[in-house]
Structures are given as structure tokens and as C-alpha cells.
Amino acid sequence: MLPYQSLAEAEASIGRNLSAAENLWFWYSASMPDYILYYHNIAFLFLIFTLVPLPIAAAEILFPSALSPLKLQPKVRLPLSSFLKCYKDVFCVFFFVVGPLQLLSYPTIKMVGIRTGLPLPSPWEVGLQLLVYFLVEDYGNYWIHRAMHSQWGYEKIHHVHHEFTAPIGFAAPYAHWAEVLILGIPSFVGPALVPGHMITFWLWIALRQIEAIETHSGYDFPFSPTKLIPFYGGPEYHDYHHYVGGQSQSNFASVFTYCDYIYGTDKGYRYQKAHLAKLREQWKSDDQNGTDTSNLNGKLE
Known part of the structure; x- marks a missing residue:
């Protein structure tokens, strides 16, 4: 709640006219x-959990062939019932765990010291x-995730999240309730160390x-703007982690890849990626020369 009775009082306290965004914030809060x-x-x-994964999920269910070239595990097709069960289970965790935790x-x-007043922070x-929040959370999440393996x-805990060996967007928060609570800790450390405005906190959570x-979408879109982010992992990077499953000791990072690189937990992924790239190049070369590629196709699958 703002300690001002009017816009004029707020502007007098700040010593300038409010920006359009600050006017809107005053009106709302x-x-x-x-x-x-x-x-x-x-x-x-x-x-966000309901709406953001919905377009890809709908396309996969209704028009599976349209997105097949971009699907990271194209042979895995989940029925509608799996999507609905995932949504229901995550909703229960939100209702019984995340919601009460937010209230408390x-x-x-x-x-x-997260504030709600004026002035608003600059861009x-x-x-x-x-950036600080992402880096802090990513480092803490790496070690927690690694311990979960x-x-x-x-x-006891992490196998629930790995029920989806070919992840879908709705399965991003699909996990044991204890894991949801534990992974909430590094998400809060950044805002605790560098507290900002409530709007910044909203943006961070979103x-x-x-x-x-x-990251859990199961699709690698070539023109995604996140590909411009340095050291960003993305769907392909994390899909490998789910594909290997419980035996995976690779690709623990949640957002960036630097921890896996520094601590050597991306070697399996880098080896497989290089190996498949060589197989594909050999496949293309043999195909151009009219060589039988059936054996190579089996290796790629």
C-alpha cells in the first residue's frame, strides 16, 4: 500500500512527475x-503453467506431424490422458504445497526488503x-539437482520428475512435493541477497x-530468441538429461551450462552430440554417393 493520498502527493514526495508506468502502478497499488x-x-x-505450454501441447495432440521435424524424441507420442494427468498432478502440488508456502x-x-513503493526501478x-537471480538460482539448483541423482x-524423491523420459512443457514443475519445496530455496536466495521491487520479483518468478x-517442451525451435543467450542450455540440452534418466550424471544445470562445463558433468552429452554429428555427416555423404545407409539409420535411432 502506498503512503500517498493522491498523485500530486506522490510526485511532491519523489520530486518529479511520475512516469506512465508509475502512474499505472499508483492507480493499481x-x-x-x-x-x-x-x-x-x-x-x-x-x-503461466496453464497457458504457456498449451499451444505446443495442443499442436502435438491435434497435429503431431506438423511439429515432428522439431521434436527431440520424435518416436515418443503421449496420449491426451498423459497430458491431463500431468496437469492434474501439478495442480494438486500448486494447491496443497506452493500456494500455502506463498501464503506463509x-x-x-x-x-x-522487497519493496512495493515509488519510484519504480529503472530497466x-x-x-x-x-541476471543476479538467474545466476544464483542456477548455481544452487545445479548442486541440489546433482544431489537428487x-x-x-x-x-526417494527425484524419480517422480523423471517419469517423463521425453519431457513436455506441463511437466516442468511435475515433481515430488519435497523436491518442489527444496528447489524453491535457490529461487529465493537471489531476491534475498539483492532485494528489489515487487515488480522485479514478479518478473523473476514468471x-x-x-x-x-x-526447457521441458521437448522441441528445439531454431529461431527461439533464447538461442542468443550465452551459455543457455535450452530444450536439447535438458532433453538429453531426461532421455538418459535415472542413470544420468550429465546436464544438471537448470538454465545455463557453465556449471556442467566447469565440473565436467556435460561430457556424456558432448560426446553423444559429437558422435551423432559425425554419423549424420557420414549418412549424408553416403546418401549422396548412393551407399546403403540402413545401418547408420539404426544407430541414429
């Missing part, structure tokens, strides 16, 4: 308690804070979930 603003995250999480964590948000401030962690949905 002036009389709204801070905890209600924070609880917007519950709605954002649910809407508001005092912590206030304690670390540079928002961008730099988001220990025998105990996988058998972008992180959108990124996870894209």
Missing part, C-alpha cells in the same frame, strides 16, 4: 495491501537484478517458470 501484491505470484504461477512466506519477503536495475535422492517450460 495505492490502496492495495503489500501482502495482496505478493500473493499475485500464486495467480501468475498458475496462469510473506513475512520473509518483508524482512529481506537497467531490473535487468541486472534478474544420488541413489537415495533419486529413489521468467523462471517460462524458461523451465521451454
Whole structure:
């Protein structure tokens, strides 16, 4: 809730005219308690989880051949029932775990200093804070994810997420409730270390979930803007992790690839990628020369 009774009072306190964005924020939040603003995250999480994976899921169910050239595991086709079960199970985790956690964590948000007032942060401030949040979360998530692939962690908790050996967007948050809670810790460390505005926090939660949905989409879109991000993993990188499954000791990173590279946990992926690239080049060469490629085709499959 803003401590101003009018726009004129807010402008007098700041010492300048409000920007268009600040006018909008004043209109929306002036009389709204801070905890209600924070609880917007519950709605954002649910809407993003419902809407962002929907177009690809609908296309895969209704027009499977249209996206086949871009599907990372083209032989795997999930029925509608699998999509619905995944959605239902994740919704239950949201309702019984994520929602209550959001309700209970508001005092912590206030304690670390996430603000709701004016002025709004500059785009540079928002961008730099988001970068810190992504880097901090990515590093913490790497080690937690790696620990989840220990025998105990996988058998007791993480195997649930790996039920989808060919991931889909709706399965990004599909996991054991304990894993959802544990992985929420590195997501909050960045905002706790570098607290910003509530709008920045909203963007962080939204972008992180959108990124996870894209990474689990099961499709490699060549013109995705995320391919321009340095060290970004993306769907192909994470799809390998799911394809190998519980035995995977590779590609633990959630967003970027630098931890896997530094700690040597991307060697299996890099070897397979190089090996398949050589096979494809040999296949093309033999095809041009009229050589039988059936054996190579079997290797690629």
C-alpha cells in the first residue's frame, strides 16, 4: 500500500512527475495491501503453467506431424490422458504445497526488503537484478539437482520428475512435493541477497517458470530468441538429461551450462552430440554417393 493520498502527493514526495508506468502502478497499488501484491505470484504461477505450454501441447495432440521435424524424441507420442494427468498432478502440488508456502512466506519477503513503493526501478536495475537471480538460482539448483541423482535422492524423491523420459512443457514443475519445496530455496536466495521491487520479483518468478517450460517442451525451435543467450542450455540440452534418466550424471544445470562445463558433468552429452554429428555427416555423404545407409539409420535411432 502506498503512503500517498493522491498523485500530486506522490510526485511532491519523489520530486518529479511520475512516469506512465508509475502512474499505472499508483492507480493499481495505492490502496492495495503489500501482502495482496505478493500473493499475485500464486495467480501468475498458475496462469503461466496453464497457458504457456498449451499451444505446443495442443499442436502435438491435434497435429503431431506438423511439429515432428522439431521434436527431440520424435518416436515418443503421449496420449491426451498423459497430458491431463500431468496437469492434474501439478495442480494438486500448486494447491496443497506452493500456494500455502506463498501464503506463509510473506513475512520473509518483508524482512529481506522487497519493496512495493515509488519510484519504480529503472530497466537497467531490473535487468541486472534478474541476471543476479538467474545466476544464483542456477548455481544452487545445479548442486541440489546433482544431489537428487544420488541413489537415495533419486529413489526417494527425484524419480517422480523423471517419469517423463521425453519431457513436455506441463511437466516442468511435475515433481515430488519435497523436491518442489527444496528447489524453491535457490529461487529465493537471489531476491534475498539483492532485494528489489515487487515488480522485479514478479518478473523473476514468471521468467523462471517460462524458461523451465521451454526447457521441458521437448522441441528445439531454431529461431527461439533464447538461442542468443550465452551459455543457455535450452530444450536439447535438458532433453538429453531426461532421455538418459535415472542413470544420468550429465546436464544438471537448470538454465545455463557453465556449471556442467566447469565440473565436467556435460561430457556424456558432448560426446553423444559429437558422435551423432559425425554419423549424420557420414549418412549424408553416403546418401549422396548412393551407399546403403540402413545401418547408420539404426544407430541414429
